[in-house]
Amino acid sequence: MAYPHTDNDSRIVVLRQGRETTVLGNAAALQSLSRWLLWMASAQAEEIFECHLSWNFNGGELRDRPRVRFVDLPKNEDSDDASDDGCGDELTFQHVPEAVLDKYWNSANEVPTGAQCPILS
Secondary structure, three states, X not given: XXXXXXXXXXXXXXXXXXXXXXXXXXXXXXXXXXXXXXXXXXXXXXXXXXXXXHHHHOOOOOOOOOOEEEEEOOOOOOXXXXXXXXXXXXXXXXXXXXXXXXXXXXXXXXXXXXXXXXXXX
């Protein structure tokens, strides 16, 4: 089965902070991701289908203009290793405006933390 199409204007930033991971994306990225999820859901019970964000969203090659970035944020000093509800690890998907993507995309070494970080606080 052919791989799903990934929109050229897709942009994803994966924020990692302690045990929390947040996938930020524009509408094109989330629509592309939904096509990948539907493609995986169509697999027969004995098949293994997968999507690798860095590889599949970048067209299986290193690109001059990548569509996916990973950013490690400093651990939030106000939280412990488990989430407040006792569930432990967390994976969140968010649609965000381009300005939010730009903030993390362009300044991986100067990202806001703790109370300054509206995404993970």
